[in-house]
Amino acid sequence: MKKAIRFFSVLSAVFLMLSASMACLAAERSGYTYTVTISAGNQGSLSTADGISISVEGGGDYAINLEDGGKLVRITGLTAANHVRFLNSAASVAEDSKYYVKGIRMGGRDDSLNLAYFQVERDQDYVVAYGIRGNMVQYTVNYEDAAGNRLYPPQIYYGNVGDRPVIAYLYVEGYQPQAYNLTRTLQSDAGKNVFTFVYTPIATTAPGPAGGGAAGGAPGGEAPGDAAVPGAGAAPAGGGAAAPGGDAGIAPVEDEVPPEDLDDDDMPLAGNETEPGEPEDVIDLDEEDMPLANFESGNDGTVARANGRLLKYMWFAVGIGLVAVIALVAGAYTYRKMKKAESVKSEKKD
Helix, strand or coil: CHHHHHHHHHHHHHHHHHHHHHHHHHHHHCCCCEEEEEECCCCCEECCCCCCCEEEECCCCCEEEEEHHHCEEEEEEECCCCEEEECHHHEECCCCCCEEEEEEEECCCCCCCCCCEEECCCCEEEEEEEEECCCEEEEEEEEEECCCCEEEEEEEEEEECCCCCEEECCCCCCEEECECEEECCCCCCHHHCEEEEEEEECCCCCCCCCCCCCHHHCCCCCCHHHCECCCCCCCCCCCCEECCCCCCECCCCCCCCCHHHHCCCCCCCCCCCCCCCCCECCEEHHHCCCCCCCCCCCCCCCCCCCCHHHHHHHHHHHHHHHHHHHHHHHHHHHHHHHHHHHHHHHHHHC
């Protein structure tokens, strides 16, 4: 009798473990929201005035708040459907500062920069990463369609030779980029420091890659053409960005080819884009000629994390499988012990 009770106790414990795991998963899929914070650190300050430099895509009832006199941005009410964008123009330093803005990284880490456009998967804390001015060089970010027509004015930033900035794409209504982030090692020749987001027209006007988000990250769904270009006309010291003089808007330029004229399967590709399809999470332009299909990582938000959520659920399934195996082994062991005990009792009676 005692052994039977022990057996059922083991089974009960196993079922409790499975129930707790499923409850955690259910809570994650329910209405629980996350918070993302971005700290300016000691060298600079943050701004959200343009509605683009720090923005959210994916819709929902989120709020972006600038706190502590520009030292902290807190984004609340986020879900796994949201993506957050950070542009270097969101942070600024004093004109006479020896520092410049490099990007963002996770709080408590001193390693490579994180993605500038990333999915929200949990509460996340980021800090602005700064570099000390040295061998500074210009780098340019282009936003073009497959025919080379500009969709936004080019953006100009500055960094040290050898830096590997991570650049987030900008939302263009009716278009999809080849990647959400681009990275490249800066060289002394500014002509080689070009990041080009190549956009492909999509069949129907979509609110964004995150599934129903605000256009261009602008809260409330306003089109990005209603706001000024991040960093337009700014000196390099003010966050490391400066747009071409006098071109302050980000609406498509007049010579843009209408989307319907681009639906041509024979149109040549412009360079570093992929074939139409789901954008890559990040493309390393230093490795343009290498296969780009295996960008995977865990949930740390670093470069190449396109399959993070899938891996998370795979580990969850593996955990359930292990628990099930343990339960079966424990049950079989207990059953054998019980049968052996019954056999011994039968022999004694005989």
